[in-house]
Amino acid sequence: MFQNDGFIRYREHGKAYVPGVKRQVVEMAINGGGIRDTGRVLGINKNTVISTLKKASHAYTGKPYS
Secondary structure, three states, X not given: OXXXXXXXXXXXXXXXXXXXXXXXXXXXXXXXXXXHHHHHHHOOOHHHHHHHHHHHHHHHHOOOOO
């Protein structure tokens, strides 16, 4: 958050917060896309790709996330 000319403006979040991006990460992984390639195409960090895939795999298997 920063102030400029009396207006308070908020910094935009990264592209990972855009609706549908995490679904695209999972779809690209199912279709054989690599982690670095997925991050580059979608404009997100490779660590975000890994985290998203871990959470998605635990959601489908029912095993706890660690």
